[in-house]
Amino acid sequence: MKKFRVSLQWKFFLCIVLIIFPTLGVIFTWTGIQNKNQSDEQVVNQARILARQIVLTRQWVTDCGGIFVDIQSQGAKDIACFFDDKLQTNHGEFQRFTPAMVTRKLSQYSTRQDQYRFRLASLNPLNPENEPDGFEREAINLFRTQKVNETFRFANNSGHQYFQYMVPLYLEKQCLECHNREGDSVNAIRGGLSVFLNVEEMMSAAHKNHLKLAIAGTSLIFMTIFTLFVLMRRFVIKPLKSLEEMTDEISSGNLEARVNINTGDEFDKLGHRFNTMAQSLSVGRDHLQERIALATKELSDANRELQTLDKLKSDFLATMSHELRTPLTVVRGGIDYLNRTIKKEDNRNYLEIIDKNLARLIHLVSDLFDYTKIEAQKSxxxxxxxxxxxxxxxxxxxxxxxxxxxxxxxxxxxxxxxxxxxxxxxxxxxxxxxxxxxxxxxxxxxxxxxxxxxxxxxxxxxxxxxxxxxxxxxxxxxxxxxxxxxxxxxxxxxxxxxxxxxxxxxxxxxxxxxxxxxxxxxxxxxxxxxxxxxxxxxxxxxxxx
Known part of the structure; x- marks a missing residue:
């Protein structure tokens, strides 16, 4: 299987990408999340302040026992009155407004300005307009059962995004005049104040900020990677390329090759060491060539002498094996004759030993003769x-x-x-x-x-x-x-x-x-x-x- 190879600069590039992308990506993602959380917290704080102001206004109206409003004034219109509580004065007829009526009127004013709106909600409302929606019903039950002080949500209605915030409203002693038919006691939760904030502009601004942050983050990531890559090529890859080219020249036999790295750092020192090494190799090569030439001459002379000795050895062995064949054959004939004539057992044992060693000697001479002829290519x-x-x-x-x-x-x-x-x-x-x-x-x-x-x-x-x-x-x-x-x-x-x-x-x-x-x-x-x-x-x- 062929090994996959990647150049050093691309390894550096991949390392930079694998480090910078996740690191800056996490940083910008975390920043975006923090901005989103901060925006949400800001909306919640605005709703808290607004709800607090409304509650304080209701508290003031309650403490005053209600306020009287001129029936003919603009502020008294479009408000349902459940109590016939009028006052005749020299300035005209006045109707007493309860905290709920004041809250309702303020909500109408805020709704016309399309900034925010609020309303009252109760599980048993005197005014049908205060019938709670699903979120408000769950919130009131939550206030009663778990004793929480607030609840809120981000919601979408027909493509319009809004924020709904709700706090509980408690019965006070002055409230029992109107709300005592259910048997509620002081400090009981009667209902809640629901505040609605339009967050479309905020969401749009947050989205634009996220987009700008993403563009800025991506640009910064690419600029950082590009800058690090260029610096890495200039201060790391380029010196290594120079050293690689020099080693290629030296490996091809050019020991005069030199490298020039003027970076003033460790690569500069390494370049000087390479130049020193090349100089030493060049001097060593010259000395080695002289020694090789001398050794080659000595080996050539020794080889010629060995060839002469080998030829003399082969000639000697061939001659010796040839010359030994005749006397060995004669001895062999004598041994055969003695085997036929000698009957004494001891003498026959001696003859058997002689015959065995003679056979080995004849075999050796025959092998020597064959090998020397084959080796001398005379067969x-x-x-x-x-x-x-x-x-x-x-x-x-x-x-x-x-x-x-x-x-x-x-x-x-x-x-x-x-x-x-x-x-x-x-x-x-x-x-x-x-x-x-x-x-x-x-x-x-x-x-x-x-x-x-x-x-x-x-x-x-x-x-x-x-x-x-x-x-x-x-x-x-x-x-x-x-x-x-x-x-x-x-x-x-x-x-x-x-x-x-x-x-x-x-x-x-x-x-x-x-x-x-x-x-x-x-x-x-x-x-x-x-x-x-x-x-x-x-x-x-x-x-x-």
Missing amino acids: EWSFDQANLSVLIEEVVEIISPLTIDKDIVIKYDNPGDILVEMDLERIEQVLVNLIENAIKFSDRETEIKIGIEEDQTHVTVGVKDQGVGISEEHLNSIFQKFSTVPSAGINKPEGTGLGLAICKAIIETHDGKIWAESVKGQSSTFYFSLLKKRPQPSGFRPAPE
Whole structure:
């Protein structure tokens, strides 16, 4: 999955946005809420003052026992009189106004000015116009049951917003003259004073203020983000870009690159350190190139000397192994003759020891001879189409007698004809070596499995034993010459350490691959793969016909 990468400046930008937006957003939201609460509190205070003034006016009228108003005056019109309480004077006829009538008249005046209005409400009104609405009815019950002193609400009526405030009205001793038929007592709640304030203008102003606050807040947020982003680019991103360009130049080989950061801060110091580092790298490179040139010359001379020594070693081993073959063959013939003629048991034991070590020496000389010829590319190869599955079957039949002593079973299921272009004798040598190793390293009464698989271009052979296994650290070294696998136990199999190296050289000459897989203490499996049809190898002479 491809990792999502974001540049540093955009990371800074996202951090600024994620910090500034919520912070200032919360601040402006809180300010808007506070302004709204303050506006609401202001409306409530206005209603309280107004209600208090009305209550005080009613109190004054009550304390005066009512007031007399000229019936013919403008102030006496449109007021229902429930009591025939008139007074004749030299100035005309006067009607006594109760606190309720005064309240009603003042409400008419306020309603005409469209600023506010108020009314009286009672559950048992003398005047039907004082019948309470739903809010007023609930408020009066609330005043009576829970002893609260006020209640209010913001409401909407046909698209017009208003504020309704209500306080309880208590019966006083002077009020019992008109309101004693229900059996109410002094200080009982008779009803309430309901004040209505028009808050549309206030709401409109508050909405405009909120809009202005939102515009100002948004502008401030964007200006803050923009300012911080510009400052961040100037004082952080730009110096980092300069340092990045310098490191790119240095990584591309230009050690003369320098950076110039004149910010007077930590980046300026860092730029000077980078320049000092580049100067040190430049001087070090020059010294290193001189040392590399000298070391290269020394290594070249040493390599030529090693190649000469290696050639001398290979020539020596090839000559020695060739020269040893003849005397070893003679000795072998003598040992065979003695085996046929000597009958004494002690002497035959000595001959058996000599014969065993002679066989190992002959095997070592043969391996040395083969490996030196392959390594020196002096071997002759004969690549022809051959049936690999048949070859495996023949090798198994030849080697089967070696399994008798350890009671080992070799399992091989012939899959049918598999034609491969190969040097038959060399591949037979590889199979013999791998199967013999499997027999040597297998426990008694186990089995060795040989498998073969093919595809359109390759064929793969595997030889699996049930032996001691090979540790992971030795799997890569076992194909090197003179390499042996450490094995626990007193019956450790011995070998020359050249068998697998010869197998590797043979398989690689076939443009193939050989490898091993193992589980320590359980089993080892050796594989080799060959091309079914290989190109003519270069550097080797074909076998004579």
